[in-house]
Amino acid sequence: MSIILYDLCARDQSRRFSPHCWKARMALAHKGLAFETRGTPFTRIKEIAEGFSPTVPVIDDGGTLVRDSFDIALYLEDAYPDRPSLFQGEGGRSEARFVESWALTAVHPPLLSLIIKDIHDRLDQPDQAYFRASREKRFGRTLEDMQAGRDERLDAFRAALQPLRLMLAKQPFIGGDGPLFADYVVFGPLQWARVISPFALLVEDDPVAAWFDRCLDLHGGLGRAMPAAA
Amino acid sequence: MSIILYDLCARDQSRRFSPHCWKARMALAHKGLAFETRGTPFTRIKEIAEGFSPTVPVIDDGGTLVRDSFDIALYLEDAYPDRPSLFQGEGGRSEARFVESWALTAVHPPLLSLIIKDIHDRLDQPDQAYFRASREKRFGRTLEDMQAGRDERLDAFRAALQPLRLMLAKQPFIGGDGPLFADYVVFGPLQWARVISPFALLVEDDPVAAWFDRCLDLHGGLGRAMPAAA
Numbered sequence: 001m002s003i004i005l006y007d008l009c010a011r012d013q014s015r016r017f018s019p020h021c022w023k024a025r026m027a028l029a030h031k032g033l034a035f036e037t038r039g040t041p042f043t044r045i046k047e048i049a050e051g052f053s054p055t056v057p058v059i060d061d062g063g064t065l066v067r068d069s070f071d072i073a074l075y076l077e078d079a080y081p082d083r084p085s086l087f088q089g090e091g092g093r094s095e096a097r098f099v100e101s102w103a104l105t106a107v108h109p110p111l112l113s114l115i116i117k118d119i120h121d122r123l124d125q126p127d128q129a130y131f132r133a134s135r136e137k138r139f140g141r142t143l144e145d146m147q148a149g150r151d152e153r154l155d156a157f158r159a160a161l162q163p164l165r166l167m168l169a170k171q172p173f174i175g176g177d178g179p180l181f182a183d184y185v186v187f188g189p190l191q192w193a194r195v196i197s198p199f200a201l202l203v204e205d206d207p208v209a210a211w212f213d214r215c216l217d218l219h220g221g222l223g224r225a226m227p228a229a230a
Numbered sequence: 231m232s233i234i235l236y237d238l239c240a241r242d243q244s245r246r247f248s249p250h251c252w253k254a255r256m257a258l259a260h261k262g263l264a265f266e267t268r269g270t271p272f273t274r275i276k277e278i279a280e281g282f283s284p285t286v287p288v289i290d291d292g293g294t295l296v297r298d299s300f301d302i303a304l305y306l307e308d309a310y311p312d313r314p315s316l317f318q319g320e321g322g323r324s325e326a327r328f329v330e331s332w333a334l335t336a337v338h339p340p341l342l343s344l345i346i347k348d349i350h351d352r353l354d355q356p357d358q359a360y361f362r363a364s365r366e367k368r369f370g371r372t373l374e375d376m377q378a379g380r381d382e383r384l385d386a387f388r389a390a391l392q393p394l395r396l397m398l399a400k401q402p403f404i405g406g407d408g409p410l411f412a413d414y415v416v417f418g419p420l421q422w423a424r425v426i427s428p429f430a431l432l433v434e435d436d437p438v439a440a441w442f443d444r445c446l447d448l449h450g451g452l453g454r455a456m457p458a459a460a
Contacts, residue, residue, distance in 0.1 A: 089319015094406030096321075098329055101397035106336075167331035176324030 002034045004060040006048050009039030010196065011124040016226060017196040019108070019188035023069035024057035026184040029219035031076050031083040035059075042127045069188070070100055073181045086181040099174060099182040102163065107189050110157045111201075117147040118197035122229070150199065157201065161208050168207040172214065179218060187215040191223055198229050232264045234290040236278050239269030240426065241354040246456060247426040249338070249418035253299035254287035256414040259449035261306050261313040265289075272357045299418070300330055303411045316411040329404060329412040332393065337419050340387045341431075347377040348427035352459065380429065387431065391438050398437040402444065409448060417445040417453070424458050 005025060008018035016022075016037065028035045040048065040056055048058050053067035059075075066075045074093070077086050087093040120131050120143050136142055164186060167174065174182040190212050193201055202209040216224040235255060238248035246252075246267065258265045270278065270286055278288050283297035289305075296305045304323070307316050317323040350361050350373050366372055394416060397404065404412040420442050423431055432439040446454040 085321070087319075088321030088324075089317075090322070091315070091318030091405060091410055091412075092321015092325055094318075094322070094401060094410070095325035095329060095404055095412050097400050097406075098332075098393065098397050098404050098412065099325060101395075101400075102328075102332060102393035105392040105396050162335040163328065163332035165331075166335055167328045170327050170331075171324060174325055174328050175321060176327075180321055180324070182321075182325050182328065 001062050002036045003028060003062075005035050005037045006040045006045070006056045006058040006060075007037040008045075008056050009041055010122040011127075012122070013039040015122065015195060015229075017119070017122075017192055018056060019192035020055070020069040021057040022191045022223070023181070023184045023188040024059065024072045026187060026215075026219070026222065027069070027073045027076055027086055027181055028059075029222050030086055030179070030181070030184070031080050033076070033080065033083070041124055043130050070097070070181075070185075073184075088175070088180060092175075092180060092182070096180070096182040096185065100185045103185050103189060106160050106163075107186065110153065110160055111189050111193055113146050113153060114150045114157060114199055114201070115147070115193050115197040117143045118199065118229070122196055154201070158203075158206070164211070165207050168211055172211070179215065183215060187212065187223070191216075191226070194228050195226050196229050231292050232266045233258060233292075235265050235267045236270045236275075236286045236288040236290075237267040238275075238286050239271055240352040241357075242352070243269040245352065245425060245459075247349070247352075247422055248286060249422035250285070250299040251287040252421045252453070253411070253414045253418040254289065254302045256417060256445075256449070256452065257299070257303045257306055257316055257411055258289075259452050260316055260409070260411070260414070261310050263306070263310065263313070271354055273360050300327070300411075300415075303414075318405070318410060322405075322410060322412070326410070326412040326415065330415045333415050333419060336390050336393075337416065340383065340390055341419050341423055343376050343383060344380045344387060344429055344431070345377070345423050345427040347373045348429065348459070352426055384431070388433075388436070394441070395437050398441055402441070409445065413445060417442065421446075421453055421456070425456050426459055428459050 005028060007016045007021045009016055016039065045054065045056055049065055052058060052065050057069055057072060058065060058067045059072055066072050073086050087096060116135065120128055123131055132143055139146060171177065173179045174186065235258060237246045237251045239246055246269065275284065275286055279295055282288060282295050287299055287302060288295060288297045289302055296302050303316050317326060346365065350358055353361055362373055369376060401407065403409045404416065
């Protein structure tokens with residue numbers, strides 16, 4: 001039986017954009033596991049397994065429910081030890097937490113400010129109302145204000161990726177010669193932007209853009225199969 | 231026979247402050263290997279093994295010379311596989327490169343601007359002349375200009391450590407329950423500042439300060455045995 005991945009969706013239900021759901025999706029593909037996705041708007045997450053989780057991703061593996069992208073990766077690693085490893089050892093597991101913390105603090109916040117209104121605009125009506133109210137309350141500004149002047153913030157966003165850029169001079173993936181979950185942790189937010197916003201983030205000759213391209217090609221082009229926002 | 235570690239020294243030759251040498255020293259201690267250090271000022275690095283390396287650390291392991299802190303860690307891991315691991319697997323080895331790249335781009339540069347004149351002031355005379363000339367040429371400003379106004383840059387430096395801070399809510403070390411080389415990669419620059427500058431970097435209740443304290447206690451208090459700059 002296929003694993004079910006509850007996956008955030010836009011108004012166009014085939015547009016799956018959540019950075020955290022992409023981390024889980026890439027982890028499932030990395031393990032070579034069969035899975036189906038269930039497009040879930042923000043306002044219907046509470047219907048998954050009687051309110052099991054306030055957020056997606058959630059996976060249902062034959063009745064075993066797991067939430068949170070990192071916990072899903074840990075679950076898959078332990079439940080399917082004979083499949084390709086997401087961490088390649090205890091050190092990789094622990095250090096991936098640092099990569100996650102870096103992405104959550106150095107990549108997600110500046111990136112959100114570049115695309116937050118674009119996210120809103122591609123949501124279905126009930127989700128638009130929820131998204132605007134919750135984000136404007138959290139940040140104390142309108143979505144329009146937050147996204148305004150994004151061209152001026154683009155250099156700072158690109159500079160925030162400098163740790164990845166420097167590392168890419170040494171090796172093609174955070175996982176070394178091939179990708180590990182630590183790569184998906186950074187791929188997630190860049191794929192989020194690609195799928196939900198037409199705003200161009202990276203210049204073509206950026207090593208980060210080349211790495212992102214390599215990630216889009218992984219697992220039969222799973223990431224690339226999701227069309228970029230136009 | 232003990233491994234020899236060529237280690238940058240200040241005017242007081244017992245003051246060993248190089249962030250990169252501290253990474254190598256902690257790696258040697260982590261492996262439980264006997265080693266002796268040779269205090270080496272900047273201007274005498276060229277005398278090590280007939281100009282083997284333009285920088286320290288350099289180790290001499292019974293005639294095998296290795297330079298660069300990360301390469302030294304890799305060498306020790308492979309040469310002493312039965313000793314405690316510095317990486318705990320291939321994933322830990324690869325992801326440590328990301329941690330190193332983060333430290334080199336997000337921690338070292340802002341930290342250097344907080345302590346660069348203090349470094350100069352604790353060097354011996356020939357090293358002071360070399361350090362001033364090389365750094366002023368590299369950065370296009372005087373050491374005094376670079377360090378000026380450091381109080382105003384302290385908040386930005388502390389904010390740059392946010393990835394580590396967030397991770398520490400999950401686990402006590404980058405290596406998980408215990409330290410790995412990835413921890414030493416970040417310990418190095420903070421120990422650099424502690425040993426060469428009296429400028430206070432962290433507030434007491436910062437989780438990063440608690441982690442740094444734990445690192446100072448490792449391996450019989452190796453880091454703490456080096457007195458802080460007064």
